Amino acid sequence: MNDTKVKKRFVAVMLLVCLIFLPGCWGKREVEELAPLIGLGFDLGKKPGTFLITMQLAKPNQGGQGSAAKIEDRTFSVEVASAREATEMVYKLSSRIPFMGSLKVIVIGDSAAKAGFNDIIDFGQRFAEFRRTMYLVLTKGKAQTLLNMKLRDGELAAMSIKNHMEQGSSLSTFPTVRLGHYLTILGTQSTAPIIPVVESIKSGEDGIEYNDAKDGKELLIQGAGVLRGDKLVDYLTDKETKGYMWLENNVNNRLVNTMDSEGTISFGGQVLKSNTRYKLTNNNGVIGLQYIITTSISVDEVMGLKRQLSEAEWVDLMNQAEDRYAKVIQKECDLAIEKERELGLDFLGIGRHLEERDPSYWKTLKDQWEDKIADFPISLNVNVSVHHSGMSSSSSTVKLTEEGKQ
Structure with a gap:
C-alpha cells in the first residue's frame, strides 16, 4: 500500500471521529410544542413587589396555510414577582412552551412606567432567546387591557403595534424604540429615554370616525413618554x-x-x-x-x-x-x-x-x-x-x- 492510500484512509477515519463529536439537535423542540410569544405587557401587581405580566401568544400555523399569528384566545395575565415565574405559569396554562425568540413588542403600562420597570425588563437582556430588536411602547392605561383588545381587522394587538412600528418612517411622527436602543440611551446617563405611546381610540375622538358597528377597536400611536432612567416623568404631545x-x-x-x-x-x-x-x-x-x-x-x-x-x-x-x-x-x-x-x-x-x-x-x-x-x-x-x-x-x-x- 502506497503512502497516498494510507493518507486518504487516515483522513477518512479522522473525519468519522470528528462527526461523532459534532453537536446534534439532541435538545431540539418541535414547533408544535412551542407557543410563539408575540407581545409582553408589564403592569404593577396588586401585591407589593409583584408585576401583572401579560403574555400574548400566537397560534402556530397549521398545514402551512394562513397567517402564523391567527387570532385565538391565548393571551394570559399572571401576577408574579419575576418574568421567569410568569413563563412557568403560562406554560402550565397553555400546555405549550412559550418561545421568547419570537417576541415583537413589550408594552409598559402607566403604573409600571411610573414606578420603574428595569428590574422586570432585565430578563429581556439576559435570557438568550430574547432579541434586542423588539419594540418598546408605553400605554396610558394598562398593558393587559391593550393586549387583550380585539381589533376590527382581527389582528393580534401586538402584531398590529409591530406593523405600525415597522411603517413608522412613512410618516415620521413618532419615534421607534427597540430594546437595544433603550438600553444604549440608559448607558449615556445624560440623555433621557423617550418611548412612543399606544392607545385605543373610539370613533369620534381626535377627529377620527369609523364604523363602530363592526366588532372591535382601533389603535392609535401618537405622542411619547419621557423617562428619568426607567421611570416615566411626563408625556409629550x-x-x-x-x-x-x-x-x-x-x-x-x-x-x-x-x-x-x-x-x-x-x-x-x-x-x-x-x-x-x-x-x-x-x-x-x-x-x-x-x-x-x-x-x-x-x-x-x-x-x-x-x-x-x-x-x-x-x-x-x-x-x-x-x-x-x-x-x-x-x-x-x-x-x-x-x-x-x-x-x-x-x-x-x-x-x-x-x-x-x-x-x-x-x-x-x-x-x-x-x-x-x-x-x-x-x-x-x-x-x-x-x-x-x-x-x-x-x-x-x-x-x-x-x-x-x-
Whole structure:
C-alpha cells in the first residue's frame, strides 16, 4: 500500500471521529410544542413587589396555510414577582412552551412606567432567546387591557403595534424604540429615554370616525413618554413629539400643512428629504448649540385660489409656502425645546452633542446638567425649499371668467 492510500484512509477515519463529536439537535423542540410569544405587557401587581405580566401568544400555523399569528384566545395575565415565574405559569396554562425568540413588542403600562420597570425588563437582556430588536411602547392605561383588545381587522394587538412600528418612517411622527436602543440611551446617563405611546381610540375622538358597528377597536400611536432612567416623568404631545423627530434628524417622510400669510390659501405637502445638523456657537464666551434643518417639500395640494395666477405670481406663492413651512417646523421644534427646559430632562440629547463636539467643555457641565438645561442657549436655523409644486399653477376651484380661458 502506497503512502497516498494510507493518507486518504487516515483522513477518512479522522473525519468519522470528528462527526461523532459534532453537536446534534439532541435538545431540539418541535414547533408544535412551542407557543410563539408575540407581545409582553408589564403592569404593577396588586401585591407589593409583584408585576401583572401579560403574555400574548400566537397560534402556530397549521398545514402551512394562513397567517402564523391567527387570532385565538391565548393571551394570559399572571401576577408574579419575576418574568421567569410568569413563563412557568403560562406554560402550565397553555400546555405549550412559550418561545421568547419570537417576541415583537413589550408594552409598559402607566403604573409600571411610573414606578420603574428595569428590574422586570432585565430578563429581556439576559435570557438568550430574547432579541434586542423588539419594540418598546408605553400605554396610558394598562398593558393587559391593550393586549387583550380585539381589533376590527382581527389582528393580534401586538402584531398590529409591530406593523405600525415597522411603517413608522412613512410618516415620521413618532419615534421607534427597540430594546437595544433603550438600553444604549440608559448607558449615556445624560440623555433621557423617550418611548412612543399606544392607545385605543373610539370613533369620534381626535377627529377620527369609523364604523363602530363592526366588532372591535382601533389603535392609535401618537405622542411619547419621557423617562428619568426607567421611570416615566411626563408625556409629550403630538406636536412636541414631532419637534423631537425634527431635532433628532429622524424625519424621512412627513405630511405638513400650512397657510399663506393672509390665511386664505392652504398648502398640503410631503417632505421629500430632510437633514438636521448641529454646531456649537460661541457668543462672547457663552457656548450654545444651533440646529440647522434643511428640508425639501413637495406641494401636493393648494386650496383657496380664486383666480388664475401668472408664472411670476405662482413663484411668489411657492416662496410664501417655503416660508410658512419653515415656520411650522420651527414651531414644533420650539415646543420640544420648551418641554425639555420645563422638565429639566435632556430627551433631545443635547448633552450628548456637547460631549461629541467639545468633551472638555462637557466635563465642566455634566454633573449639573439637569440644572443647566433650562437656560442653555439653543437656536434654530430652518431652511425649506419646494422642489415640486404639482403639474398646474391653477386650481380646480378657480372660476374662469371666460369659457376656455386658461
